[in-house]
Amino acid sequence: MNNFTPEFYKNIPEQELFDRITKIKKTMGDSLLILGHHYQRDEVIQFADKSGDSFALAKDAADATAKSIVFCGVHFMAETADVITNDNQNVYIPDPTAGCFLADCANIDQVEKVWKEIKKSTKDTIIPLTYINSSVDLKSFTGKHGGIVCTSSNAQKAMKWAMNRGEKLFFFPDQHLGRNSAVKMGIPLEKIIMWDYEKPNGGHSKETINSSKLILWNGYCDVHQEFDAKIIDNLRIKYPEIKIIAHAECSFEVCQKSDYIGSTKEIISRIQNSPVGSIWGVGTEKHLVNRLKNRFTDKKILFIQTYEPECKTMAQITPAHLLFQLENISNNNHINRIIVDKEKSDDALKAINRMLKL
Ligand code: 13P
Ligand code: SF4
Numbered sequence: 001m002n003n004f005t006p007e008f009y010k011n012i013p014e015q016e017l018f019d020r021i022t023k024i025k026k027t028m029g030d031s032l033l034i035l036g037h038h039y040q041r042d043e044v045i046q047f048a049d050k051s052g053d054s055f056a057l058a059k060d061a062a063d064a065t066a067k068s069i070v071f072c073g074v075h076f077m078a079e080t081a082d083v084i085t086n087d088n089q090n091v092y093i094p095d096p097t098a099g100c101f102l103a104d105c106a107n108i109d110q111v112e113k114v115w116k117e118i119k120k121s122t123k124d125t126i127i128p129l130t131y132i133n134s135s136v137d138l139k140s141f142t143g144k145h146g147g148i149v150c151t152s153s154n155a156q157k158a159m160k161w162a163m164n165r166g167e168k169l170f171f172f173p174d175q176h177l178g179r180n181s182a183v184k185m186g187i188p189l190e191k192i193i194m195w196d197y198e199k200p201n202g203g204h205s206k207e208t209i210n211s212s213k214l215i216l217w218n219g220y221c222d223v224h225q226e227f228d229a230k231i232i233d234n235l236r237i238k239y240p241e242i243k244i245i246a247h248a249e250c251s252f253e254v255c256q257k258s259d260y261i262g263s264t265k266e267i268i269s270r271i272q273n274s275p276v277g278s279i280w281g282v283g284t285e286k287h288l289v290n291r292l293k294n295r296f297t298d299k300k301i302l303f304i305q306t307y308e309p310e311c312k313t314m315a316q317i318t319p320a321h322l323l324f325q326l327e328n329i330s331n332n333n334h335i336n337r338i339i340v341d342k343e344k345s346d347d348a349l350k351a352i353n354r355m356l357k358l
Contacts (some may be wrong), residue, residue, distance in 0.1 A: 004095050004336065009320040024326045031064035032326070035074035035081070037344065039285045044072050044322060053265040054080075055134045056356075057152040061085055062356065068092065068329050071338075072317050074100045078338045079136045083345045085351060092319035092336045098313045100133050102249070105219030106173035108137035114217075115145070115196050118170060121201055121209045125166035129158055130285055130356075131174045132219075136340050136348050138172065143350035150355055153263035154249040155181035157358045160216075160329040166351055168169045168212065173219030177248045182214050194218050213324040224249035226309040227283035232257040235281045235302060246304065248282030253282055254304065264288055271296060280289070285311045300329040 008193075011124035012020075025032060025047065034058050034108065045051055050060045061069060061081035069091045071078035078093035084092060117157055118126060127141055128147035130138045139243060150158035155177055162169050175194055183338030191213035195202035202210065227250045235242050245267050246258040255261045260270055264284060271280055271292055279300040282289050286308035293301045303309070328335045340348070 004097065005318075005321050005324045009324050012320065012323070013068075013114060014319065017323050018043075021319060021323050021326060022322070024330060028326070029067070030331060031063070031067045032070065032329070033060075033064050033068070034070045034072060034322075035060055035146045037077060038268070038270070038291075039311050040072050040317060041287055041315055042291060043319050044317055045291075047319075048072060048172045053151065053263040055152055055153045055263065056265060057081070057350070058084060058132065058151070059356065061091070064089065070094065070322070070325055070329070074098045074103075074211065074311075074313050075338075076100055076103045076133055076135060079340055080132060080139070080348075080352065081268065082338045082340045083136060083348045089146055090329075090334060091338045092325055092334070093317075094325040094336060095316045096336050096338070098122045098316040100221075101217055101223070102131075102174055102221040103133045103135060103315040105135065106138060106167060106217050108135070108141060110140075110197050111138055111141060111172060111217075114195055114202065115141075115170065118168075118195070118209070118215060122168065124168045124210070126168045126170050126215075127162035127166035128169050128299075129155075129162055129169055129171045130351065131155075131177055131274060132173070136344050139348035139351050140344040141347075144345035147351055148354040149348075150177075150352045151263065152177060154355060154358055155248065156185050158355060159185060161354070161358060168215065168303060170215045172217035174221065175216040175218055176220055176247055176251055176255070178214060178216045178225070179252050180248050180261060181286040183252070184215060184261075187213050192216060213318065221249045222287055223309045223311045224283065225251065227251070227254045227304045228320075229257050231304050231306065232281060235304070239279045239281075241298075242281050242302075243270075243274070244283075246303065247285075250304075258283070268292065271301065274299065285314065327352065 036051045082091040129140045243261040244258040283304040
């Protein structure tokens, strides 16, 4: 627990925390909407009015009528929700220090520098695509330059949208989602380059840049990077009937060896819809995988790793943070409110709306 929750909340017994959250939710009624990402702790997700992947939660925020929206997730998710909701709605995150390693892999100064370099080295029209796991600055940049936001559930559709509008795509910050989605769409690896922003021309010749179709940012998720293709080989030897499903943020090698790749929502629905007795090797975050294990006890669910990779920032939010947040909102103290600057928000919304219309 960090200092965003007063010390004394730490000492409240768990059952009392749960009772007070339940009571305050009842009192606030329809004026409150709690959104929770699938990687949240069980003790927190049980209080979410809606849980989902990044796309579903963005849509839930867009459709919300509640005055107060409490986002149990990481910072970029709450920021996106503030962009999508109207001026009379307030968005809060119970721990504003809950960031995303992947989103922090690219900042606006770096992206603008690379954009200028790419523009200088080719006459082709370039369409920027930003993964939703990015700061509002990058979404705003993308909106301003005719690009689109995507999530792991619609990256291929977003790439198709972008390919209808330009000759080249510039995808940031997740190299893996970019590469995995492009290869699935039939773009060959030779047409995909990764830009090294510390090197002139990203470390490429003009010819290579000109013949490329997709330019990737060198970002990655430190949690999904931990899944290992060698473990897939071992699992397949031990359980020949196993099906492997990996989040699209996993490495190219892991995704190539998987039967399915997709978003957290797709992982849940494939396992849910599989027959009793199915065996699954899963490449995603531990809170979700352990929840699936507890829910589907008639199936065998294993990690594509010998340990359980955890998103530590998702886990920062605890019931104590949630209670502290809710009690403050009901006392008219707007702590941990996310407010995105209007100009940035307007441009970011263009890129988000393009995705929502896909
Ligand atoms: P989903 O949109 O698939 O839930 O992914 C979000 C995320 O941060 C995965 O690491
Ligand atoms: Fe970000 Fe990775 Fe955590 Fe997802 S799992 S929120 S991409 S750090």
